Amino acid sequence: MITPNFKKFNIEPYKPGKSKVKNLKKVIKLSANESALGMSSKAKRIISNKNQNLDKYPDGKSRNLRKAISKVYKCNSEKIICGAGSDEVIQMICQLFLNPKDEVVIPEYSFLMYRIYSKIVGAKVVLARESNFRVSVKEILKKITKKTKVVFIANPNNPTGTYLTKKELLNLRKILNKKILLVIDDAYAEYMKNKDYSSGLDLFKNKNNVFILRTFSKIFGLASLRVGWGYGSKKIVDALNMIKPPFNINGVAQLAAIESLKDKKFINKSVRHNLFYAKKIKKFLETYNIFSNSVSANFLLLNFEKCRYSANYLNEKLKKKGIILRSTEDGYHIKNKLRLTIGSKKENFKFMNVIKQVLKK
Ligand SMILES: *Cc1c(COP(=O)(O)O)cnc(C)c1O
Numbered sequence: 001m002i003t004p005n006f007k008k009f010n011i012e013p014y015k016p017g018k019s020k021v022k023n024l025k026k027v028i029k030l031s032a033n034e035s036a037l038g039m040s041s042k043a044k045r046i047i048s049n050k051n052q053n054l055d056k057y058p059d060g061k062s063r064n065l066r067k068a069i070s071k072v073y074k075c076n077s078e079k080i081i082c083g084a085g086s087d088e089v090i091q092m093i094c095q096l097f098l099n100p101k102d103e104v105v106i107p108e109y110s111f112l113m114y115r116i117y118s119k120i121v122g123a124k125v126v127l128a129r130e131s132n133f134r135v136s137v138k139e140i141l142k143k144i145t146k147k148t149k150v151v152f153i154a155n156p157n158n159p160t161g162t163y164l165t166k167k168e169l170l171n172l173r174k175i176l177n178k179k180i181l182l183v184i185d186d187a188y189a190e191y192m193k194n195k196d197y198s199s200g201l202d203l204f205k206n207k208n209n210v211f212i213l214r215t216f217s218k219i220f221g222l223a224s225l226r227v228g229w230g231y232g233s234k235k236i237v238d239a240l241n242m243i244k245p246p247f248n249i250n251g252v253a254q255l256a257a258i259e260s261l262k263d264k265k266f267i268n269k270s271v272r273h274n275l276f277y278a279k280k281i282k283k284f285l286e287t288y289n290i291f292s293n294s295v296s297a298n299f300l301l302l303n304f305e306k307c308r309y310s311a312n313y314l315n316e317k318l319k320k321k322g323i324i325l326r327s328t329e330d331g332y333h334i335k336n337k338l339r340l341t342i343g344s345k346k347e348n349f350k351f352m353n354v355i356k357q358v359l360k361k
Pocket residue numbers: 033084085086087088111154157158185187214215216217218223226227228
């Protein structure tokens with residue numbers, strides 16, 4: 001029987017952080033940068049409410065959610081577009097801006113979805129070198145040509161955990177050709193307490209040639225509900241609305257996102273929890289000569305160069321004990337490193353205890 005022909009893509013499909021270990025029922029998943037404390041009890045209440053109108057279509061424009069976002073982040077609700085995860089917003093941006101043969105500049109160890117969606121619409125992905133796993137503005141500028149349409153930056157970046165300072169970001173926008181769209185992915189912005197950091201949203205709220213990505217998957221703990229948003233010029237957002245799938249965010253997710261925004265106390269607690277354990281674990285691992293980036297978001301990129309054991313060795317040992325980290329070889333091609341998500345108190349202590357057992361000094 002004939003299968004009709006379909007397009008062939010030259011892409012490495014996205015491999016998410018693993019969530020299972022063979023023969024183990026209970027695992028500790030520290031592989032996908034999800035929230036250590038889960039979601040706010042206010043959001044949980046929405047989800048467990050049995051009396052929802054799930055037989056009716058949701059609001060395709062996510063009006064109430066956009067209103068709630070605009071209040072909390074002090075921005076214009078008309079310039080917000082919601083997506084099924086920021087993932088979908090990245091996809092729509094690629095569909096809107098990129099023709100086949102257009103070029104997209106992406107730092108070499110950037111979050112993978114930018115290159116995947118760019119390639120799907122036929123654009124050419126140009127990788128800009130990084131220096132010591134940190135985005136280099138100079139290297140990005142070197143890669144710009146007449147065909148460059150979009151530059152993507154995750155700030156801080158996943159999986160490296162490094163970030164461009166406020167000054168560097170402003171400088172990049174200043175030097176970069178005004179016709180090129182700069183996309184700044186603020187996925188971890190809420191976690192960032194570093195003094196030299198400013199979120200893309202805070203810096204570029206009023207810039208027509210910057211587009212910001214935000215998500216409810218990280219600090220808000222709604223990863224499975226798939227809610228994210230983009231922020232940009234009214235013109236861009238109006239155009240995105242023309243290509244947006246009509247009911248892209250389900251009704252429960254819209255309501256849960258609105259409730260999660262209200263729980264400032266819980267968010268602050270999550271931020272404090274993360275900072276405390278990120279610092280603690282970083283210090284702890286240093287005693288085993290496992291070093292990492294300075295604390296930024298809710299994960300650490302662990303470097304095994306100076307350690308007696310390799311990243312793969314430790315990864316296997318941890319896996320046998322039911323603790324899953326993210327290999328950075330898959331997709332990112334970063335050798336001898338592992339990405340560790342900061343977990344709950346119990347998970348973090350279990351992780352440190354297993355390290356003690358495995359790497360006996
Ligand atoms: C986790 C993450 C996202 C969030 O993706 P969603 O589709 O919103 O779940 C976006 N960008 C980066 C850099 C991330 O690490």
